Amino acid sequence: MNSSGLQNRLLFISLIPVFILGALAFSWFTYNDLNQQQLSFSQRTESMSKQLADTLAGPIARNNTELIDALMRRSLNEKDARSVRVYDNFASMIMSSGPNPIGPRYPASITDTTELTLYQSGETFRYLVPIFHPDDLILNAVLSRPVAWVELEFDNANIRVAQYQTILINLLILLFILIIITGIALYLNQTVIVPVHNMIRAVSEIRDGNLEVRVPTQSKGELRELEEGINAMAETIKDAYNEMQTSVDQATFDLRETLETIEIQNIELDMARRDAQQANQVKTEFLANMSHEIRTPLNGIIGFARLLTRSNLTKKQEDYVGTILSSSQVLLTIINDVLDFCKIEAGKLMLDQRSTNLKVAIEEVCMMLAPTSQSKGLEVVSLFYEDVPEQLVFDPLRVKQVLTNLISNAIKFTADGSVVIRTMIEQQQGNKVLVRISVSDTGIGLTKKQQKALFQAFAQADSSTAREFGGTGLGLVISKRLVEEMGGDIGLESEKDKGSTFWFNIKSEVAPAAQQPPKHRGLEGHTVALIEPREMSRIALNHQLSSWGGEVDDYESTKQMLIKWTKNQAAPADLVVIDIQGLEATEDVYKHIAHMKSKFKAKVLVITSSTDEDDLDTKLLEKGADFSIAKPLRSSVTYQAVMQVLNPETPKTKEARDLKLGSSQTEVRVLAVDDNSANLKLIAVLLETLGIMVTSVSSGEEAVEKAIVNNYDLIFMDIQMPNMDGLEATRHIRRQEATDRHVPIIALTAHALAEEQEAMLAAGMDDYLAKPIDEDQLQRTLFKWTGAMLGNSINPNVIEHSEDSVETFPTVDTDALAEYETVDLVFSLEKANGKLSLAKDMFAMLLDSLEKDQEQINNQYQQGDYKALLELVHRLHGACAYCGVPRLKLAAYSTESLLKQGFYAQLEDALFVLNEEINHLVRWAKDSEIDEAFDRALKVYALSKQQKKTSLTLQ
Incomplete structure (x- = not known):
């Protein structure tokens, strides 16, 4: 606290009691003086009033008016007397002298008393005194009655002035005493404050670093002890400071040496970091180049193996070619995993957020993995909860990549049972949603120790797993990084020998309402009997059919349903949906279908498997089934099939018939450029098969010469070629191209890094085609850039379906x-x-x-x-x-x-x-x-x- 604060406190402590006692003394003495003056005034005026009454007794008895008048005027000469009046014993005024009295007149009831009466107002004192006859006073004054009354009025102005003077004098005395005491307090206060000031000043300078300052020892008593204590403390601090300074100097010297050592280490670390970055860059380029070098021959292997499958082969040859294709696909998957991991590590992963139907994306993954799951007899079911919006904004390629990894792992590690994909909403705020997708299986499961190693690069549950099931151990690592890039998390719940549940969630936006697919209806008023022996598939189909408005009864077998129908325990349904996979003997199913058609007139939709016999659909239709579709089921296909069964299509007119891509409208000329003879031959064969005129060259220089001389509708350009690569060749073509003509140039590359795609577009290329190339990719690219209607081709946008699918896309013929x-x-x-x-x-x-x-x-x-x-x-x-x-x-x-x-x-x-x-x-x-x-x-x-x-x- 500062000195002025201490000084003020000391003054308050010393003066406040004095002020309080002075105020009390002033109040006491003033009060007594004022009361004494008031009492003296009352006694004097009362005595004068009684004396006047006694003096007037004789004249009044003798009725001597002159004497009465003289005595009245003389009484007014008394100090403070203002007026006098005489009343008879009937309260009537006889005589008066002086001004009219202040206040009301006395009432007639004054005759009822024989005592002196005082009437006091703010300005006057009025005394009413009875006058007795002199003889009555001598005989018996107590029993006598007054013969008259005298009223004497006194002005109290003088007494008020005297009281004010008394107050003023007492106040002046009090102030004088307080001034003297204050002076004494200030003087005494200085004897304390000055030493305190000195101590405060000394402490402040010590705090600022002046350790030589000392406090003058001029005080006495405790203050002197405090001054000496501060000086001793300053001396101790000075000694400690000197010792600390010596230690700091030594520490500074040591630290300087340490910093020099650290600086050397930092230089070494910086050099090591640069070397590591350069090595990482070399690794990335190496992996990209190796990817290209491996994909180039792999492109030829896969392409020509596919062409071989279309030729006349023996059973053994078909088996060999199938082995080549499957082995090539495994190798391609490993290359893709390594390249994806490389892109993620290099921070080159780019997300392509677009409005996509999540339900369809999941179904497409299930369809792609259907052959593997069906070959093992597994039940793969997608449960898409109703509250999840179908059209969301996300990267469909990356979500499919994660789903493909999780579902294929579930199929790989599950010998029998089911794989269930559940899609639900975890959180929703406005148009922002957090979608959770889980993949549950009934496979081998994982121990706690195995779970910890799962999300590490090149790691699997154990070595025996890698030997038995294969794989690089990169799938889950890549999935984890992809999910994190999409703002979500990934995890698992598993128990050894009881299956696993892998889950991930992604943050997404709900697409506008206009982009949401319409809700299918059409089963309102219809009852549907669902026969599905497997529980999860039964739940999924029941949910699907119910969402379309149907009233669904599910059964585990056709026999169970027919028994209930026959015994009238359940009414026959309009539509019967039968999944024959897992049911009783096929011949029994045929009989039951015939029975449903003949007796109950029910319409029958049969669900088969793509692995079933080729003539199964024909047999089913012959036995009475109205329609059949193959698993895996897609909601749109199932809906079309149900509507087809309930409302068979009428014959279509020529205008409304199903249309498909026919032969080319115009001749399409393509220039194919690749330094690898196998790849060049493959793309030439694929294009010629589609009816395209192909010119093949093996270098960038030849490509530039051909493009300048001839007019091509499209150029397929390899990127990595000796001497003049594809980018440089494209630049030459663009520089020499006519202003009114732009030929699309499509890059043929195995590279997929973002900067390489940007380099291709910057060089003047229009698109790129990833190796290995298949017919689907080729057709889509040709149609996109030339509009060619290709003969003997598949619609490039249609996903492959089994022959049993009812999904026929009306495209223009x-x-x-x-x-x-x-x-x-x-x-x-x-x-x-x-x-x-x-x-x-x-x-x-x-x-x-x-x-x-x-x-x-x-x-x-x-x-x-x-x-x-x-x-x-x-x-x-x-x-x-x-x-x-x-x-x-x-x-x-x-x-x-x-x-x-x-x-x-x-x-x-x-x-x-x-x-x-x-x-x-x-x-x-x-x-x-x-x-x-x-x-x-x-x-x-x-x-x-x-x-x-x-x-x-x-x-």
Whole structure:
């Protein structure tokens, strides 16, 4: 605390009691003086009043008015007397002298008393004194009655002034005494404060580092002891400081030597870090180059092995080729794992967030792994909870990669039983969701010790596991890093010999409502009997059918269901869904199906396995089944099958029939560039098989020469080639390319690092094709960049299904389009009933809105708003119906059918054809004289109508 605070406290401690005692003394003495003055005033005025009454007794008895008057005036000469009055014994005033009294007159009741009465107001004292007859006083004053009354009034102004003077004098005395005491306190206070100031100053300087300062020892008593103590403390601190300084100097010297050593070590560490970074970079480049070098011959092995499978082979040869393909796929998987691990370690992993159907993505993984699971007889079930939005924003490739790893591991380590994939919501806030996907199996399980080693690179549960089941040990590590990149976690719950549950969650956004697929309905009012011997599959199918509005009863066998139906314990169902895998003998199933059809008139949908005999579907249909689909089940396929069974399709018109890709509309010329002869030969064979004209060259220099001289529709360019690599060749081609022409150049590479993709695009390439190449990839790329309708080809966007699948995608058949003209104005006139102006108006309205509709359709497709896209395409289809544009109408109908059936993956092909037909019609309108064309069409229409009339007449 500072000195002024201490000084103030000391003054308060010494002066406050004095002030309190002075105030009490002042109050006591002043109070007594004022009371004494008041008492003296009362006694003096009362005595004067009594004396006047005694003096007036004789004159009043003798009725001597002059004497009475004289005595009254003389009484007013007394100090403080103000007025006097005399009343008779009836309270009537006889005489008065002086001003009117202050206050009210006395009431008549004063005659009732014989005592002196004081009436006191704020300004005066009024005494009313009885006057007795002199003789009565002598005889018996007690019993006598007054003969008159005298009232004497005194002014108390003088006494108030005297009281004020007394208060002032006492106050001045009190102030004088307080001033003297305050001076004494201040003087005494200084004798304490000055030494304290000195001590505070000394302590402050010691704190600031001046250890030489000392406190003057001038005080006495305890203060002197305190001063000496501070000086002793300063001396001790000085000694300690000197000793510490010596230690600090020594420590500084030691630290300097240590820092020099650390600096040397830092330099060495920095050099080591640079070496490690360089080594890591070399490792990354090495792995990328090795990936390319390994994939290049592997591309030829896989490609030609696939081509071999299409040739006439003996059973043994087919087995050998199958072994080559499976071994190659295993090798390719190992290479992909190592390359992914390398990308993750190098921080080059890039996520491609896009709006994707999570349910479909899971089903696609299950379909891809179906052959393995079905060969082991495992039950693989996907349970997708209803509250999970289907369309989410995530990286579909990476989620599928994680799912593929977890599900394939579950299948690999499960000898029998089931693998269940559950998808649920963990958290949801607005459009942000945390989705949890778990994969549970009934396999070998893991001990606690084995679980700890799972998520480490190149580690498996134990060496025996690696020997028995194979694998690199990188799958779970890559999955863990991928999930973490997507903002989630991954973990497992397992018990030895009781199975495992691997789970992961990802943070995602819910796609807009317009992008969410429509909820399938259609089973309202229908009862469905589900026969599924396996519990998890039964639960999944029951859930699926119930969500479509059906009332579902499930059974473990056909026999159990027929017994209940026969005994009327359960009503026959409209539809029976039977999974024959795991049921009783096949012949019994055939009998039961026939019994359901003949007796109960039920419609039967049979679920088979892709591993079943090829003629099983035919036998089932012969025995009475209405339809059959193969596992693994996809919700869209199952829904289409159920609707097909309940509402069989009527024969379709030519316009509404299923359309498929036909032969090429135009000749496509492709330049293939690769320094590896096997890969060059493979891509040439694949392209020639598809009806493409191929020019093959083996170097970048030849590719530049060929591209300058010839006009190619597409160039497939290898990246790593001697002398001039693919990037440099692409730059040369782009520099010498005509301004009005741009040939698509597609990179052939095994590299997948992000910076390499950027380098390809920067060099002028349009896309890249990853090795090893298969027909599916090749067809998608050709269709994307040339629009070629390839003969003997598979729709590039359609996932492979078994022959039993009911999922037929309505895509545009170029043969069907070729049967029509771009514009048929005669048809337009027929729809307008021969009214030329009406036909022209409808055709003009279509042309006016066509380019705007095209832009809106493409925008909605890019945004993924399929509902709005369906409305636009439906409106365009309706507008085409009366305008004589059959090719555009057919293309619009095909696109609309895809949208209505939910086949969104096939929209790209259909929209490509639709855009082409719109462009053809726009060009026709620009190049043609529409009025003249309508006039010619009108003549043809009139002639046709006349011929019809003639024909009718002849008939």
